[in-house]
Amino acid sequence: MKFSSVGRHIVIWIAIVVALFPIAWMTSMAFKPPLEWTSAAGTVSWLPKEPTLANFEYIFTGKSSAYPSSTLMERTALWPILSSLLISTVATLIATIVGALAAYGYSRHRFGTNLPFALLQLRLFPPLAVMIPVMIMWAYLDLIDTWWGMALIYGIGTLPFGFWLMLTFLEDVPVELEEAAMIEGADPARIFYRITLPLLKPAIATTALFVFILNWSDYIMALLLTRKAWVTLPVFMNDLNSAQTGQLYGAKAALGLIAIVPPLILGILIQKHLVRGLTFGALKQ
Amino acid sequence: MSAPSSRTASAGKLTEAMGDAQSRRIGRLTTWPAQALLLFIVLFPTIVTVYVSLTAWTPLDGKPWTQAYKTFWWFENYWEILSDRKLFAALGRTLLIVIIAVGFQVLFGLGLALLFVNNFRARPLYYTLILMPMMVVPAVAGYMFLMLFQSTGPINQIISVILGHSFEVVWLANETLAIVAVIVGEVWQWTPMVFLILLAGLMSVPEDQIKAARLLGANWAQIIWRISLPRIKGVLAIAIGIRLIEGLKLFDIMYIMTKGGPGVATETLSLYIYKRTYGDLEWAYVSALGLVIVITMSLLGLALVALMRPSRRVQLVHVAK
Numbered sequence: 139m140k141f142s143s144v145g146r147h148i149v150i151w152i153a154i155v156v157a158l159f160p161i162a163w164m165t166s167m168a169f170k171p172p173l174e175w176t177s178a179a180g181t182v183s184w185l186p187k188e189p190t191l192a193n194f195e196y197i198f199t200g201k202s203s204a205y206p207s208s209t210l211m212e213r214t215a216l217w218p219i220l221s222s223l224l225i226s227t228v229a230t231l232i233a234t235i236v237g238a239l240a241a242y243g244y245s246r247h248r249f250g251t252n253l254p255f256a257l258l259q260l261r262l263f264p265p266l267a268v269m270i271p272v273m274i275m276w277a278y279l280d281l282i283d284t285w286w287g288m289a290l291i292y293g294i295g296t297l298p299f300g301f302w303l304m305l306t307f308l309e310d311v312p313v314e315l316e317e318a319a320m321i322e323g324a325d326p327a328r329i330f331y332r333i334t335l336p337l338l339k340p341a342i343a344t345t346a347l348f349v350f351i352l353n354w355s356d357y358i359m360a361l362l363l364t365r366k367a368w369v370t371l372p373v374f375m376n377d378l379n380s381a382q383t384g385q386l387y388g389a390k391a392a393l394g395l396i397a398i399v400p401p402l403i404l405g406i407l408i409q410k411h412l413v414r415g416l417t418f419g420a421l422k423q
Numbered sequence: 424m425s426a427p428s429s430r431t432a433s434a435g436k437l438t439e440a441m442g443d444a445q446s447r448r449i450g451r452l453t454t455w456p457a458q459a460l461l462l463f464i465v466l467f468p469t470i471v472t473v474y475v476s477l478t479a480w481t482p483l484d485g486k487p488w489t490q491a492y493k494t495f496w497w498f499e500n501y502w503e504i505l506s507d508r509k510l511f512a513a514l515g516r517t518l519l520i521v522i523i524a525v526g527f528q529v530l531f532g533l534g535l536a537l538l539f540v541n542n543f544r545a546r547p548l549y550y551t552l553i554l555m556p557m558m559v560v561p562a563v564a565g566y567m568f569l570m571l572f573q574s575t576g577p578i579n580q581i582i583s584v585i586l587g588h589s590f591e592v593v594w595l596a597n598e599t600l601a602i603v604a605v606i607v608g609e610v611w612q613w614t615p616m617v618f619l620i621l622l623a624g625l626m627s628v629p630e631d632q633i634k635a636a637r638l639l640g641a642n643w644a645q646i647i648w649r650i651s652l653p654r655i656k657g658v659l660a661i662a663i664g665i666r667l668i669e670g671l672k673l674f675d676i677m678y679i680m681t682k683g684g685p686g687v688a689t690e691t692l693s694l695y696i697y698k699r700t701y702g703d704l705e706w707a708y709v710s711a712l713g714l715v716i717v718i719t720m721s722l723l724g725l726a727l728v729a730l731m732r733p734s735r736r737v738q739l740v741h742v743a744k
Contacts, residue, residue: 143543149538150553153531154552157611157615158555160556160564160571160611161559163571164566164567177575232460235456236456236457236460239453239457240453240454240457243435243449243453245435245436246436246437246438246449247438247447247449248434248435248438248447248450249447249450249451253454253458257461260461260464262720262724263717263720264693264696266700266713268468268472270471270472270475270700271467271468271710271713272468274468274475275468278487313436313437317436320437321440326445326449355561357560357561357674357678358693372560372562372563375563375566376562376679387570390566391566391570397560398560398563405555405557409550412557412619413620416619416620417620421620421658421661
């Protein structure tokens with residue numbers, strides 16, 4: 139496995155350029171004025187020639203003097219951003235708390251059914267194949283286009299990750315301390331709060347961040363279960379077209395940039411645990 | 424999958440210290456919210472799916488789903504699945520796209536992972552940078568590649584520069600090139616994940632074995648082929664398995680880049696279902712189809728688990744340590 143050091147660095151740098159190029163292009167696009175959104179053949183402007191905040195102005199105020207006068211946005215991007223934040227946060231709380239509790243019970247106590255496998259199955263099928271009854275149920279329960287309805291479906295959808303991640307973290311925590319306390323006669327609830335929970339704090343934080351990224355990144359469920367009031371950021375972004383001018387490249391790029399920043403930061407924070415998360419704990423790093 | 428299920432499913436780690444009855448009580452108490460949510464999302468939807476799939480109900484009728492029995496027609500929807508050419512065409516396209524995409528993901532992911540096995544300066548930074556595509560919201564990734572593949576977009580420009588003459592292909596309007604474009608997007612986004620998993624596997628190959636092989640005069644190709652790859656077989660299977668399952672769900676990138684077009688050139692299984700759900704509002708048919716997909720995938724999944732179990736556990740012990 140001996141590559142020359144220079145060769146290794148060249149190959150890796152090519153990979154890095156490929157990995158970052160689409161992100162860089164969108165970032166550049168987000169700061170381009172409308173005239174630079176598309177370029178004539180043979181010319182390409184990698185960086186905005188006249189950098190502008192017009193795109194951000196447009197998505198947050200609904201209009202921009204740099205835009206053609208006919209493009210007016212009905213609703214600003216502020217609402218979908220708040221919607222995404224609220225829904226993802228509540229869903230993350232549901233998946234992490236319910237998942238952590240169940241993982242604790244499954245790991246430490248007597249329990250009958252095969253909960254891990256049942257939960258795993260929730261993630262097996264293509265969402266579209268199983269969404270009709272969910273849509274019927276959501277309509278029946280008046281949950282369509284509500285933040286609680288979205289938080290509920292996201293919370294259930296990411297519960298398998300919350301559970302499995304916590305389960306593998308729990309398996310890593312030695313049980314001897316808890317056992318000792320139990321033999322001393324301490325109350326189970328006390329043992330959980332004073333011994334198990336403090337040991338699990340980093341694990342819970344990691345799980346929550348991982349689950350948050352998944353919720354924030356969803357597109358399909360929001361596409362099916364929201365209409366207008368609680369549309370999330372990715373859905374809002376892709377509906378952002380103007381009847382007169384077609385694709386609003388710059389405005390969409392600005393929105394896209396806002397959408398990818400939180401998961402990028404959180405993902406880098408927990409990169410050590412990504413392997414565990416993505417393989418449902420089958421692999422650790 | 425690894426440690427938890429190798430233990431019998433019933434007794435927990437504290438059961439013995441605590442006593443059976445109390446342990447059972449706490450086990451029930453802590454798992455009921457998860458069980459309730461699971462029941463909520465499985466029980467009622469299953470009943471609705473089975474019921475609606477036996478009718479010709481559509482929301483267009485204006486009647487609630489409860490009155491679907493008025494259009495009861497037994498297994499008509501299931502018969503239609505068998506003769507649905509568009510469905511099988513979409514399935515074929517999905518498999519083609521997914522298999523090619525996963526192939527490239529494994530090729531590039533493994534190649535990169537091999538470069539990262541040994542420590543070198545700037546490794547952590549390079550590692551983080553390479554992971555970034557994976558963390559991009561898939562819908563936004565779709566939009567990125569929509570921009571990149573415009574006829575006046577940067578990809579055509581780069582090709583023009585390389586060729587030395589003007590190159591203006593309308594990627595997303597050409598049946599073959601649209602598939603290529605979508606595969607490029609999919610490979611871009613998920614190669615980092617395969618890289619990440621395979622690197623974790625490669626890092627667990629004992630270094631002394633590699634050193635010994637090198638002392639015996641093995642070259643790097645032999646070391647990779649004879650030592651590293653056999654040791655990460657299980658990890659490789661996990662990476663490929665996850666990517667295949669996720670690939671079958673392929674929707675976001677496709678929906679945003681091509682909406683399945685031109686024509687039906689990039690219409691995957693998910694997009695086909697989406698079109699019948701929203702375009703034609705044939706919810707009864709889609710219910711039947713969903714049920715068939717769920718049952719087929721469950722059976723396939725069970726068969727795979729049964730096939731893989733013995734070899735995988737051995738591998739996982741090495742990785743987990």
